[in-house]
Amino acid sequence: MKDLMLKSLVIIMIVLTSYSLPAVYDADSSSCFLGSRDLYLLAVAQDYDGRYTGVATKAYVSMMPGNGVIYLSVEPMAQIDMQASLNVGLLIASYVSKINVSNYDFLVKIVSDTPIIGGPSASGFLTAAIASLLLNQSIRNDTVMTGMIMPDGLIGPVGGIPQKLQAAYSIGAKYMLIPAGQRYSTDLNTGKQVDVVAEGERLGIKVVEVASIYDALRSLGIKISEPEKTQPYIDPDINNKILRWAENLNLTYQSIKNIVEGYRINPQIRSVVNYYIATAQNLSERAFRSFSEGDYYSAASDYYSAVIYLDTARWIIEIYVNMTRYNDLYNMITFEFNNTMNSYRSLVDALRREGSIDLSKMIVLNEIAYRVYEAETTLNMIPRPPIQYLTIDDIYNAVYTLWRINSSMTWMDLYNYVKPSEVAIPIDHIKRSSNLLISYVQTLYTYLSSLGVSISGISNINRLINEARMAYMSQDYIGSSALSIYLTALVSSYLHEMFTTNITQTLNSIKEISLKYLGDLKSRGYDISIPSLYIFRGESISNIDPMSSIFYYELAIADTMWLSLFTSSKPVKYTTQPSTSPILNTTSEISIITSSTTETTKTEQILSTTISLSEIILLVMIPAVIILIVIIIRSWKKH
Template structure:
């Protein structure tokens, strides 16, 4: 064999070996590149220069790749408010929806990469949440969104689109890229705008500011030719962006949802507890009054009248079968009576009484801690945990007041703590579902992060006055977590989120639109409550209690804001029951309830699941076979060359 022929054979052999080593790497590269699904959407944002705010267009790119459930986000320039929590919620909701159309495995089978680019520093915050969800659904399903559509709105964990600010500025920004359709959260068709008005007095010119209401739909159409549509949930938005998806919207069924405003659930535990509490409170008041002389009755007249009013109001609520609401009023009555009792004891015993009472309450807290830090918790124990945290918080306040010499407020806080601990023992007696502390703890960070995001957004846009209540619940949540009260920490995080979402959702909204939002959330809550009762044999007491409380504030107090807060809490808790809860025992009756459920989006989506695109798993398998065949051919060629003379 000639030297040139031998050299040629060695070169071919070397190339073959290199190809064999590189083939698996090539396969991985092909798989990664092909499985990296990407969607880019323009999103409107608000930038600020000095005191002036203006709209800008940012570009959101979502890329999903095979991974392990991580969510990454980068913004350039850096946003003033972190968007990580919005991205995580968007990823989870998008996967849940997309998985109904195509089998995607599990959420943890993918990594979710979000990139937001802008030419101006933006406020950031939750207003890109809806767009993130829309883009992620497209990336997971490998379909492209229809061009010319802009959406603004935060994505709530229940799939509703939350209200945002800067609507007019964002429409101005949408016009700069020739958008034809603008989607905004339900109830924000009218926004208030501050304008400068010029007027003259004699030779002098003056300016004054005034607030005017702007019709957003008219503003966008007449100024830019942009059509504006409201979206209540992410499903309403999907039908605009992805016309090929079979989607059943929600906004067209508002009249059906309003049927959910007319009733509530009745629970035997709450019924029996409220009746016992009513009798106890009346007897407690009578006993306390019997210890008062005429002068004391004059001194405590306002407190006596308050307690009597609350007891009578609770009696009426019990007659109306609003048992949780009655318990809440009776708690307030008992706190008032205990305050009077403790003040009378202090008047005879002095500071020694406060010291002894504080010691007794701390001992009770220590005892409750010993039985409430557990690996498995009932929902009654979770309710007890937040009452213990409330008591701890009040004890700290009492100490501060006492140090300042403010005896009256110190005793008020001690009285509140005392009654709060009594109700903790009441709730421990109930068990409608069992929760794993570890599971709740693992989900706590997401809840706290999103609530913190909303707090930061409200603080940056509207100031500390409006954000303080949300901050209080965040602080209580962290305090509960530090005590290893993971259920209580989770519940406080839910309360922080509910108050924040409600604050944003009611800005500039009409009572009618707000009532429709309440109706939708209540309707969806009822649907899940019925599933938990019928399919999981769980009695979701905390969800039932908040559901009733929302009914109370809507129908008895005419307070739609608090009705919305407790509606959202009920929805959050029924979701927690469905996610974490396992059956224990309990009983429930329904109060004249007939629930008419509509066909779920998921059923129609699943029936069409195989019609969208070719499975990426199938394509990867085909490529793997092709590469394997090539490798085998190289192997045969190598053997042939080595044996050939």
């Protein structure tokens, strides 16, 4: 009798457990997916003879309920850059669709006959596929694409386009999207420039240049609302404050200039000192012109740089005469830094206790935070006394650190001055976003490193990433997110520096998208003064230093993108819609065949009903089962 009761109890527990276990997703079953996209990615393979050939690689992109994770499966293998580029693409897709991806997981499965799959060159098309899933819109099945998704939403340049055009022809494509500015691309086998638009016409393929993810989505048949451009605007009160910055920096410059002019320069250091003096003079003259034109932030920026160069010249002269002067400089830096960091941390601690921060205040606090932490990074790099040997770079870095600290305090003054927006951002929200931002910028750094980039200053990125992690660990989520936003702009500008083939076109595209993102922020009713400062700065130096101009536009983009993501998210609602299928070439003639598979099955259509029914069954069964178990146990004891 006891055996029979025990068996009954086991059966009951199995039945109960089967109802309470979560569903397990079967990779081979489409019924667990909210949607899927089948497409061809264009790649380049190298044969045994060393010749390059274009290949079309099958890719399957699926979306399911989840936690914002993107999974990658590549057969036979993947390069390191693919996962990183997909992570970037996921965030860009979230931004353009205005849909929070934290409720969904994505599976990207790629099946290839060749082991050389390039992540960046496929990332633009994969980003478009993810966005189409979030927007619940199908993509054209007669169109293929090559291009790298950039962190600012632009489509970056790739190689091997003539070979990829042949691959597009082999699968019957009618349209091929390529990055803007790459109409004339190098043939990897001959080294000659090929007009791929003309070559596409010969093959019956219309080659279309796209500058941004918005261009790509429209060309793929996606209806997407792109933000309208707006012109930069600075609140008059903030503008007057920055005017005072410029005036004070000019006075500081003149004061240091008077000191330097009174020194006798040793002939052994005269050439290097004269370089710093001349550079400072040029920057000062440029600042004067900007000030005269009413561009006070550009004037303040150039006066600030002029002060750093001229002050470096002063300290080179003084340290060369008396080495102990470096001790004085170092002690001054550490004293100022400790005071500034203490003030900053007191402010952050107070906000953490309050539990939220006003949006306008947070925008300014971001500017303070990344300057403070950058100063800490450079402070840790300069030699600590006592020392016997110094380089010119050591002195420059020390002076830069001193004035970076000064800049932090200047922005601290603006923080106390800026008017609140009455939009409160919870600190817990910033905490979650900060963690995402750190992962994002680490992804960008991995992306950059995996591409073999060799650019001066890249080594500092990893140090700043570590600073962001340390800030997060110390519960300074504002500082962590601020550093990550700054690094996003920095890495984006490095990527453009590495890959751009037409600097003028790239600069114009970045400026255009920065104005659109600014318009997006303005349409939400938020103050656009701080991002506008960077756009004005980018415009002021676009003709003389285009790469630095790109960096300032990227700062504006990073600010506006992340502020928009901080303040908006919405769930996606799905309706039944046919799936898109890849282009197939089944005969000697080019033909387009649409698969008969559907993205939403009847099982999926009643999924929400099934879940609700399961919950009802559980509510009914659990009390009944508990009573039954009690009866069985009592009976068992009697026997």
